[in-house]
Amino acid sequence: MLSVKEFNALGILRQDGKASIFHQLSEDSLQNLLQHSVLRDVDEGRLIVQQGDAVGCIYMILKGSLRTFRTDAEGKEATIRMLKVGDTCMEAVMFMGGPSPINVQALSHSRLLTLPEKIVKAHVLNDAQFATNLLRIVAKHYKNAMHQIDAMNIKSPVQRVGYYLLLKHLEAGFDKQQFALPFRKQLIANYLGITPETFSRTLKHLQTVGVEVDGEKVILHDQLALHHFCDSDTAAICSLYQEDKCPIYPCHGRRAANQTG
Amino acid sequence: MLSVKEFNALGILRQDGKASIFHQLSEDSLQNLLQHSVLRDVDEGRLIVQQGDAVGCIYMILKGSLRTFRTDAEGKEATIRMLKVGDTCMEAVMFMGGPSPINVQALSHSRLLTLPEKIVKAHVLNDAQFATNLLRIVAKHYKNAMHQIDAMNIKSPVQRVGYYLLLKHLEAGFDKQQFALPFRKQLIANYLGITPETFSRTLKHLQTVGVEVDGEKVILHDQLALHHFCDSDTAAICSLYQEDKCPIYPCHGRRAANQTG
DNA sequence: CGGAGGGTTGAGATTCATCAACGCGTGTGG
DNA sequence: CCACACGCGTTGATGAATCTCAACCCTCCG
Numbered sequence A, B: 001m002l003s004v005k006e007f008n009a010l011g012i013l014r015q016d017g018k019a020s021i022f023h024q025l026s027e028d029s030l031q032n033l034l035q036h037s038v039l040r041d042v043d044e045g046r047l048i049v050q051q052g053d054a055v056g057c058i059y060m061i062l063k064g065s066l067r068t069f070r071t072d073a074e075g076k077e078a079t080i081r082m083l084k085v086g087d088t089c090m091e092a093v094m095f096m097g098g099p100s101p102i103n104v105q106a107l108s109h110s111r112l113l114t115l116p117e118k119i120v121k122a123h124v125l126n127d128a129q130f131a132t133n134l135l136r137i138v139a140k141h142y143k144n145a146m147h148q149i150d151a152m153n154i155k156s157p158v159q160r161v162g163y164y165l166l167l168k169h170l171e172a173g174f175d176k177q178q179f180a181l182p183f184r185k186q187l188i189a190n191y192l193g194i195t196p197e198t199f200s201r202t203l204k205h206l207q208t209v210g211v212e213v214d215g216e217k218v219i220l221h222d223q224l225a226l227h228h229f230c231d232s233d234t235a236a237i238c239s240l241y242q243e244d245k246c247p248i249y250p251c252h253g254r255r256a257a258n259q260t261g
Numbered sequence C: 001c002g003g004a005g006g007g008t009t010g011a012g013a014t015t016c017a018t019c020a021a022c023g024c025g026t027g028t029g030g
Numbered sequence D: 001c002c003a004c005a006c007g008c009g010t011t012g013a014t015g016a017a018t019c020t021c022a023a024c025c026c027t028c029c030g
Helices: A004-009 A027-034 A117-126 A128-154 A157-172 A185-191 A196-209 A225-229 B004-009 B027-034 B117-126 B128-154 B157-172 B185-191 B196-209 B225-229
Strands: A038-042 A047-049 A057-063 A066-071 A077-083 A103-106 A110-116 A178-180 A211-214 A217-220 B038-042 B047-049 B057-063 B066-071 B077-083 B103-106 B110-116 B178-180 B211-214 B217-220
Touching: A027 A117, A027 A128, A057 A117, A066 A185, A066 B128, A077 A128, A077 A185, A077 B128, A110 A117, A117 A128, A117 B128, A128 A157, A128 B066, A128 B077, A128 B117, A128 B128, A157 A178, A157 A196, A157 A217, A157 A225, A185 A196, A196 A211, B027 B117, B027 B128, B057 B117, B066 B185, B077 B128, B077 B185, B110 B117, B117 B128, B128 B157, B157 B178, B157 B196, B157 B217, B157 B225, B185 B196, B196 B211
Parallel strands: none
Antiparallel strands: A038 A110, A047 A103, A057 A110, A066 A077, A066 A103, A178 A217, A211 A217, B038 B110, B047 B103, B057 B110, B066 B077, B066 B103, B178 B217, B211 B217
């Protein structure tokens, strides 16, 4: 049970720009939600939700990191998402109906803000802004999932890793030629659907196109090294594209709305 | 531009049970939406939306079938969804921001109901039920995507095909030991991320566990033949599980809400 | 100092995609 | 009415690519 004051003190913003469940909520609405929220600390490795569990609440990361993944009978794991501070999970699962299709695990000692299912579901019906926020977030997750799907279907390990690094590059800022891997290599490899060995070999191979990885550091020797791995919908978040300078996907001002018909 | 009367005459219901964008909408709300909707016929093979296009509208299938897929520079395709009558697409994409990450193609001559983006986005803010409907649908798509991801990561072709057939089996009704493949084998193969050849060989292999496929017909010689491919969250839609008779995932009444803490 | 875990490197095995050929049903045109 | 072509699905042989297994280096930490 938190007050808005305490909440703001935690530094979790209702920022524009980034998709957040709290984006542009009114003071009243926020208060209403927080009234029933609870803070919870979890240790590294802890399973917070297990496949098959009933859904309990939405989790927002205030500190630490989580991952969501699926397991099969043989114990093999497929990572769905890897989350950092400010990310939320289980919002989508809450609206799927049925038990949770995923596990949620703490990658490090983490502090979570939890919002009970009942409160969330009631709130969705009362606050259209909140509903829209959830919709945006789930859609974003879905988009990400689609990238994972085509990555595993039609892309080589080099392309998968390249695309992953490209995203991190764009997140870090297009002009930054150096940034850090956000997770341990093992985890990233599993997320990309390859073994740690293949991941390692792939990184080595990427040196030939000007991408050097030293420990956690990623260094781009060629400004456009990773842009070969870009696709049309990813270009949209690249500043080059927005300035109409993208060498691969010229946006010609802005493309008009779908006109087929 | 349709009236509610014409709409009802089309046989598209606001049924309970099945997730639909029109589920439980008030007469007013529905009228409001339909006012700006347009019917559109498309020929087989026609690309309705292309990767990189701006999003135009939501499509609901009144007749025929569609698929959504991603393509890469080399022309290889990864199918995301295959849609039948009553299904909708682009609802999720509409809330992703940016250009469409997917292509939409007619698999057969189809009739579509289109809802313009502007109308949808405005309506979400005015009708919480509509927003909830969209949320449920996008969440459902996301769940499906998660299954695709772990299928391609940790499952063998046999398991993928087995799971796909299991879903169709449960859709057809658990007691039906015979049902039809909903699409051409080529398409299903691509959807599952394998080649038509591998798909064919896999079907042959499945005969050894009592699953016979003859043309479009799927015949189960063993009532539980496909249940080996089930997982905990899929069990929830199986009548055996609901009657507490599932041999693999006993549900013990109903599992209580997540209690880890 | 020694153990544990992450990451890298190498050799071998497995598996699925690729390429090619064929059977079969359907629709078309002579 | 038949011949033919076309598309879908199947089957077989081949090869490339990644997973697996194993050994090794390194850092971190007790």
